[in-house]
Amino acid sequence: DFEEGVDFLVSGQQPAVTPVAYTMDNSGKCCDLCAATAGCAASVYYASGRSSDAAPGCYFKTEAELAHKVKGVRWATACLPRGLRPSAPFTINATVPGDLLTDLQRAQLVGDPLRSSNHKAPSQVGEWNGEVWEYKKQFTLPDSMLPAEAFETLLVFDGIKMGANILLNGHLLGTTTNQHRRYEYEVKAFLKQGGINSLSVVFQRNISNDGRFMACSGGWDWAPYSRMRDVQGNPFLTRGIWKSLYLVTVRRVAIKYFVPQVMYRGTWPTTLVHDGQVDFEVNVTLHFWARAAVTGTLRLQGACRWGPPLVAPRHGSSSNVQHDSFIPSRLANAEGNGNAVSAHTLMFRISGAPVFMGGANMIPMETLEGRYVPGMHRQLIRSAADAGMNTLRVWGGGIYPFDEWLDACDEAGIMVLEDMMYGTDGIMPGASQTPDQEAELRHQIRRQSHHPAIVGWLGCNECGGAGVWTDFVMTTVASEDASRVVRSSSPFGLYSSGVNTISGLPNRQKLIDIPLKSEDARGSPWPPGQEDHSPYQHGGLFPAVNGGGDLFTPPVVVGVQPGYSVGPSEPGYVKTETGISSMSSFESMSAVLDKSEWSLHSDPMHERNYPCDNIIISYFGDHINLSHTGEESFKQQLYLCMLGAGLQRKANIESWRSTNIWAVITWQLNEIWPTGGWGSLEYGTPVAGQVIGGRWKPLHHFLKESTYAPVSAACGASKVVMDDSDASASGPALCYVRNDLPIAFQGKVLVQLIHFGTGVATMLTDAPVSLAAGAGAMGFFCALDGAMPSSSPVRCSSFASMFASEGCTSDGSDCMLEVLVTDASNNNDNNSNNGNKNNTTNNKNNITNNNINNNNNITNKLLSRNELLLAAPSKLRLPAAKVSLQVYNPPAGSTKLDVELTSDAVALYVWLSTLESGRFSRNGFMLRPNSPVKVQFLSFESEGVSSQALEASLRVEHLQMHLPVRHASELASV
The missing domain is CATH 2.60.40 (Immunoglobulin-like)
Structure with missing residues (x-):
């Protein structure tokens, strides 16, 4: 936000930019003024404001951090001085799929963007924001790629991030402006048979993209904040060809999308049904590329029942398009009449059985797309399922899910609720009814529709759902898919028209949203039919880029509701976001910090999103020196931070599960970098200090053992x-x-x-x-x-x-x-x-x-x-305790390895950690004296792990190591 003495208006110090309607000309003048002014680290041009805010105009930033948002003013353009930009063209190798910043790191032109404070440093990366970047590839085609009988050859880009012009042999094919779309170009006429072809993708800053890229690209309260801005002032960190590109030879016809819709036909069951007991209608729509009308026969084989593992057997392929076990239901009343517009219970049924949806919200695994590797999404889903999760919600400020992620959800029986990709907190533009955004929505629904794991489409995150979200976004979605539940936002009220109010499925009528109208609570203490986002516990007390959390009474003892009626016919509610921020392990955090920065109060921690001071002090007392630097101190600080966060979530969720709650979806599942984030899994890219899919935090183990x-x-x-x-x-x-x-x-x-x-x-x-x-x-x-x-x-x-x-x-x-x-x-x-x-x-x-x-x-x-x-x-x-461990040699090639732990006294929250890629079957548990506990290390790698490799980095800690021993003489006499 604007601060006197830190930010200053150009007026009185430089000629003011006249505040008029937002135009690139004015923002450009603001950038020029900054570049010409000594001491200007960054400038922001505001084209509109409110009476309570600073006046519109050009503001300079004199400190390192660039304000990304000022008091609710939506449109901002920001820039940096241009003095360090490269003056001459140069060439480096590029990786596709990938991103520019990762390629620059591989070329050793920049350091690791996620290390220390590199993402904020005034390095060449920040100064190259306005440069033109050209991806270029020369290639020859074999004869098989251009057969004489071919009708056409298509050049397909599955994903391009930020604005770019596409040229083939000097011919401009088109301009891409939307990261979330697939682009296809007919190129047979431009290709050279037997000669050298040249493909160029030219990224230019002046190409407007309407903010249609990953909303958290330039920062969020759990993601690194970038100085870089696009032509419209939207923050971002990198760009590139982030998905595959390829040529497709079409002889007569090409199938672009295979869209099955499975519709249940019959009365709505209220108990579990089995194969052969119900009827379904399966409609399949094929979207073609063809020069002329074609006819043919489509044959489907091996269709089978799908559902969460507790409801239906799991099957191993998402090509089995039938998801006939999915009978979603939001009960309007005990019997359901299909016409009610109020609700006392918000819930899903699968195959007729009511389902408690326990899970988490999914954010992107990466902000640097060039770091994605095969298997990381699959391992993340395996970790979610192993912790007892049956539901994941794809959050709307990121990306539409990868095929690998969806395939893994299909195979694990994970139900998916998916937002359309709109960030709605004012950082990025919201939805607009444009042909580009309509094409995006239709492409994504068609691309993903064959995945049975998807049980519901949502318009956005916390946008309310009224207006454009219902009238355009979800109306478009419903026109593409009538076989899944639709809701215009999360959280959301109800529709008075457009859906069957028992099933929540679109009925081809006009969607009309209304505020939630709860029925009589029948004396229960919880709000009937409510979808809730709360509570959240933010980190705080240390000045960081995010914060706001204060000391609090630590939730520890479960609250058990004293016997109010529960069940599907009783008033119920759901929590689709609730969370607490926390750091990650020493293994994860130390790898992205210099040794001199191994402290929760080191300089880079000002930029690592939420601090953890209030969580540690509230749970464990104020005797711990959170400013102390060093390996042992940092291990202590991070252990207590993660444990406190896990205990808070555990106590609250287990309290709510005694009530008539039908969903707890934590905020959030994973981290996008090693930071003070909200995930129960750590950053899951297999780079230094990290493990593929993400190392488990204590909360994730608590979910597995009891909470879920x-x-x-x-x-x-x-x-x-x-x-x-x-x-x-x-x-x-x-x-x-x-x-x-x-x-x-x-x-x-x-x-x-x-x-x-x-x-x-x-x-x-x-x-x-x-x-x-x-x-x-x-x-x-x-x-x-x-x-x-x-x-x-x-x-x-x-x-x-x-x-x-x-x-x-x-x-x-x-x-x-x-x-x-x-x-x-x-x-x-x-x-x-x-x-x-x-x-x-x-x-x-x-x-x-x-x-x-x-x-x-x-x-x-x-x-x-x-x-x-x-x-x-x-x-x-607690008594003093000494914990010992023994690692056993596994059979050759085994992915499981036994570790036995013993203690000479009660030891609480015994925690094992290692650099090896995997998790432990139990962790964060109690050891009692003379009662050994054997756990297994479960490798995430198919080749397994040796005992020598595990022992090289294996360490154990417990609560008494990090707290003073209290009342030892009194304990000895008990």
Whole structure:
């Protein structure tokens, strides 16, 4: 934002640029003034303003950082002095697909743009913004490429980023202006048979592109902010031919798009259906290139049922175009009438079964397209599925997903909700009803429509959905695909026309959006039918390019709602964005910083998006020196940052899962660079310090172990939590067990109390459990004795009673809970109920340490393991602990390697990290004394890993290494 004394208006110091309607002439004058003025680091021209803002005109920036946005003023043009631009042409090798900046790095003309503060430095990269860049290729064609019977030869560009002119043998074929489109040119007349052909792609800054490129290219609150601006003032970092280009010989006809639409025919089921029980109509549209009309026969073979793995068997090829298990449903009421325009439950059904959508929002994996490598998207999807995710939302400020990403979602059974690519926070232009944008939308829907994983199209992120988003964007989308749910925004209200209000599918009527109208909540404490983006916990307290977060009460203890009715027929809601910012591991962050910068308070951390001071201090206290520099200090800072973020998300999501919630989609899945971002996976490009697909952060492991487990349980305070849970345990100690499987569940739930001082585990509940088919089937029971609460408000024994009876301190700071859910094969009791009635009954007994922590006997039957704090980490009374590990030699070529850990005392949140590409089967867990735990390192590489390679970089840390040991003498006497 404009700051007195930092930014200054040209008036009074240089001749002012007259503020008139936005034109390139005026912005150019502003750039010229900056270039001619000593001390001007950058200039910004504002063509319009508001009475509360600084007046329109030309502003200079005298510090290194360039303001990318000023107080809501939408249009800005920015530039840098031109003194360092190259004065003479030069040539380097280019890589296609790729990008300019990556090619410059490979040519050693610039350093790593993501290292230290290179992306902001006044280097040659920043000064080359206005240059003309020409990609040039000479080639000869074999005779087979130009047969006499060929009707045409097409030159196809799958993707070009930023404005460029395309020339073949000196003939201008066209101008590209949209990164999200495919461009095709008829070139047979221009090609030389037997001679040398010359193809040129000339990027020029003065080609207007209307902002139709990746909106986060020039920076976001989790992406590197660039100084570079296009001709319209839109920020970007690089450009290039970012997807494949190729020649296609067409003899008679070429299929451009294969578009299947699978429509369910019948009454809407409310329970799981199976193959052969329902009917579908499959319509296929082929989009051709042809000189004249053609006729033929299309044969499809091997069509099979698709669905999430909990609902339908997975199949390995997206070429199986039938997705007949997809029966989406937003219930208008318990029965559904198809005409209601209000809703009390927002949810999806797959094959008739209600589905809890647990997942994350996907941002681009790269801001430098030349770094993409095959396999990175597939590994990222594998990591999402392995953590229990069944849904990913493609966020609208990035790119439409790659085929590899969609193929992997098809194979893993991941449901996809996809925004159209519009950044809507004022940095980039929004949607406009232009032929170019219509062509973009139609191309992308047709290109992706054969992927059964896609279950819904969304207009944009947080744009509200009214106006152009409904009237143009989603009307265009609905005209292309009537087989998937459409919504004009996320979050969004409803349509009064244009969709079937039971299924959410387009019905060829005019789309008319209306604000959400909730039905009677029927006494429930959560808003019926609401799609919510919140809460978010921003990092803060250290001056950085992003921030805003302050100290907060750390969510630790799960809130368990005290018995309000739940299920598909009850009022429900969804959270499609919610998150917390955090840094990445030492392995990831140290690789992009100099050793002198290994600190959360080093100079480059001002540019690494969100700081982490408030998260660390809120969870772990203010005794940690966050300004200290060095390897051990940086490891401590990053460990605590990631752990605090993971604990915050875990406590909140597990609180919400006790309510009638039908989707939790975290913000966000991945990182675009090593920074203070929002992902549960680290930066996933396999460059120095990183692993392909992204290293798992603690939150991702928590999601796998319990938070996103399809059958899970948690215990906590008896209260409704809609935002953040509490930092301490008080009131009735209530538990829930939730079944999100589409079939009935029978098994056992165990609750035990762990004493930090001795490692002794006291069994509180050992009970059979029987739950109806899910999703959202729940049972509630008291933590201390397993009894089902029979009254409202719930009358379970309090935490105070638990602590007193079991020998914990009054604030629970020397104990924690562990809750396990096992399936029926591990349940030898004969007193579990049959049928669908929710039930838990107590069978209290004592279990030795080895029965739980040495879980070799129950590993294959364990469905979820939940370790639950009862006090904030800064209050915990923990003993000193020494953790040892042993790495076992795997068989040759194995992708799995055993690691055994032991401790001489209770050690919390034991964390393994390595430079090797892979993850651990468990991580961030509790170790008890004399109870070894064996985990596996699971390599992401097909050739596997040796024990020597793993040991070379393997390290282990735990909470006590980074916090002062409290009350050791008191703990020894417990």
